[in-house]
Amino acid sequence: MDVLGRYRNLIVLVGVLFAQVLGLAVQVRRTTDSEPTRLIRVWAVGAVTPLEKALVWVQTSTGSIWHNYFYLRGVRAENRSLKQQIERMSLEQVRMSQDADQARRLQALLAFKEQFISQTMAAQVIGGSGSELSRSVYIDKGYNDGIKTDMAVITADGIVGKVLRVYRSTSLVLLIDDQTSGVGAILDKTRVQGILRGTPGGEVELEKVMSDETVPAGEQVLTSGGDGVFPKGLLVGLVTKVSPGSELFLKIHVHPAANLSRLEEVLVVTKIDERQAEPDQTGSVRAVDILAGRLPGVPTKPENSEKQDSSGPASGAGSDTKPATAPPQASADGEMPAAKPAAKLAKTASSPETGAASASGVPATRATATSANTLKASPKPVKIVVEPKPQTAVQDSPH
Amino acid sequence: MAITYTSGEQVEVYRFSIPATVLIPLTAVFLQAWLPLRFPFFSIFDLPLLVVIGFATARRNPLAGLVTGGLIGILQDALTHQPIGLYGISKTVVGFGASSLGIKLDVENVGARFLLTIFFYVVHEVVYFMIARGLVGLHMAWSWPHELVSGVANAALGVLVFMLLDRVKQRT
Numbered sequence: 284m285d286v287l288g289r290y291r292n293l294i295v296l297v298g299v300l301f302a303q304v305l306g307l308a309v310q311v312r313r314t315t316d317s318e319p320t321r322l323i324r325v326w327a328v329g330a331v332t333p334l335e336k337a338l339v340w341v342q343t344s345t346g347s348i349w350h351n352y353f354y355l356r357g358v359r360a361e362n363r364s365l366k367q368q369i370e371r372m373s374l375e376q377v378r379m380s381q382d383a384d385q386a387r388r389l390q391a392l393l394a395f396k397e398q399f400i401s402q403t404m405a406a407q408v409i410g411g412s413g414s415e416l417s418r419s420v421y422i423d424k425g426y427n428d429g430i431k432t433d434m435a436v437i438t439a440d441g442i443v444g445k446v447l448r449v450y451r452s453t454s455l456v457l458l459i460d461d462q463t464s465g466v467g468a469i470l471d472k473t474r475v476q477g478i479l480r481g482t483p484g485g486e487v488e489l490e491k492v493m494s495d496e497t498v499p500a501g502e503q504v505l506t507s508g509g510d511g512v513f514p515k516g517l518l519v520g521l522v523t524k525v526s527p528g529s530e531l532f533l534k535i536h537v538h539p540a541a542n543l544s545r546l547e548e549v550l551v552v553t554k555i556d557e558r559q560a561e562p563d564q565t566g567s568v569r570a571v572d573i574l575a576g577r578l579p580g581v582p583t584k585p586e587n588s589e590k591q592d593s594s595g596p597a598s599g600a601g602s603d604t605k606p607a608t609a610p611p612q613a614s615a616d617g618e619m620p621a622a623k624p625a626a627k628l629a630k631t632a633s634s635p636e637t638g639a640a641s642a643s644g645v646p647a648t649r650a651t652a653t654s655a656n657t658l659k660a661s662p663k664p665v666k667i668v669v670e671p672k673p674q675t676a677v678q679d680s681p682h
Numbered sequence: 683m684a685i686t687y688t689s690g691e692q693v694e695v696y697r698f699s700i701p702a703t704v705l706i707p708l709t710a711v712f713l714q715a716w717l718p719l720r721f722p723f724f725s726i727f728d729l730p731l732l733v734v735i736g737f738a739t740a741r742r743n744p745l746a747g748l749v750t751g752g753l754i755g756i757l758q759d760a761l762t763h764q765p766i767g768l769y770g771i772s773k774t775v776v777g778f779g780a781s782s783l784g785i786k787l788d789v790e791n792v793g794a795r796f797l798l799t800i801f802f803y804v805v806h807e808v809v810y811f812m813i814a815r816g817l818v819g820l821h822m823a824w825s826w827p828h829e830l831v832s833g834v835a836n837a838a839l840g841v842l843v844f845m846l847l848d849r850v851k852q853r854t
Binding site: 300310311482 | 708711712714715716718719722725730744745748749752756757758760761762763764765766767768769770771774775778782813814817818819820821822823
């Protein structure tokens with residue numbers, strides 16, 4: 284009894300450690316994907332995330348008041364610059380839509396199936412895991428909002444990760460730079476496929492690329508769609524360094540396109556549609572038509588405006604132009620006006636599949652993002668109309 | 683600066699009120715999860731570990747120290763996607779060690795606290811590394827310079843945290 288009393292603390296320590304090691308061993312043996320979320324995690328998340336949500340709300344509200352009401356310095360210049368950007372992009376859009384039409388025709392001929400991000404949900408990043416070994420973040424949407432595990436999480440810049448665990452009003456997102464994550468990836472130009480993994484140091488590497496392949500630094504890395512989580516063609520990042528790795532493989536460092544250390548808002552891909560490509564039956568707009576629309580014309584009287592609208596876009600004297608398709612609107616369930624993501628994602632998605640995939644005979648799919656409910660590739664032609672209200676850029680500009 | 687050896691009768695034993703016992707670790711875990719998102723450099727710190735050391739050295743009770751360490755560690759584990767127990771085991775060891783050492787040493791002065799925090803930070807990282815690599819099979823690289831720099835940074839922050847804890851601790 285004396286011995287027990289004397290070493291009581293040590294015995295308790297050994298007992299507690301033994302119990303924890305045993306618990307750890309049981310967890311390691313089980314597959315993490317199939318097991319239900321442990322109650323202790325639910326409690327911990329339930330205790331911590333409300334504070335995080337409250338703090339994020341305060342921060343966002345304060346920032347919003349500051350940016351929208353007080354700090355408006357430089358908005359005019361920014362507005363002007365955005366207008367110019369819209370003009371440039373309109374021209375580029377025409378060129379790209381012609382490329383896309385051509386790609387669609389080719390895909391239809393070969394009976395290709397395309398993947399479309401048809402529904403996304405905007406979510407706010409409210410917290411992290413607090414551990415360098417667990418590169419994951421919490422978002423403010425959970426199964427009450429329709430989030431499920433293994434949904435892809437993206438930003439306007441590139442992919443972020445996938446939903447790993449779902450709680451009532453929050454979800455845990457595993458980032459692509461975590462060492463336990465894996466993303467099917469393909470190089471944009473060389474079409475070499477590999478697996479994207481995180482390293483313990485928080486970097487991202489493309490694995491399983493044979494050393495006899497030539498991979499130039501600066502090449503874009505896209506999702507290959509092979510992992511069943513991310514649709515094909517989303518931007519992952521850029522190759523920064525290539526060196527000989529272990530065995531017969533290259534060690535390819537990739538700089539993620541999305542800034543994973545400063546995530547604030549993300550898009551959860553809640554629905555992906557797959558359908559066969561259809562060739563565009565309607566005509567397309569030529570770049571010269573757009574330019575004609577910008578040329579100064581005779582000022583028109585208000586009563587004739589309806590006529591002019593119906594007759595075409597040629598009378599837009601010096602005003603901005605904008606595609607006639609409906610602008611992205613935030614839907615009732617909080618989905619995001621994904622104009623920026625749409626543009627970027629569409630851009631990234633359209634380039635790789637047009638020729639190379641067809642030539643290689645690989646069943647190409649294409650992720651094309653557009654707006655809110657609806658990141659879809661529109662088969663409609665690009666129509667250019669006069670946009671008399673330039674305020675849109677002002678509203679979007681502060682952030 | 684000197685760490686003085688004292689007898690059991692000489693050392694002061696403190697306790698914390700129930701709200702402080704619950705809210706301080708919870709706040710530490712919350713800040714650890716929230717701050718690195720806004721200030722990435724903060725990921726070098728381990729705020730829950732500092733709270734464990736602070737509680738353990740003030741209470742000077744090995745059983746209370748290991749229980750506090752274990753619970754805070756498990757709470758921290760629950761927020762990650764890694765198996766529960768990695769931080770739990772590491773902080774259990776630190777909690778036990780810090781409270782045991784608190785009985786034998788006078789850890790009221792700043793220098794002693796600074797050195798003690800560096801020591802226990804390294805102990806924590808070694809235990810964590812061994813479990814993560816040996817038991818869970820995670821790939822980890824050990825870097826002494828990184829650990830020592832992190833230890834010093836944590837010790838500097840620890841001195842401030844212990845000062846805050848001094849304000850809420852009560853003499854038994």
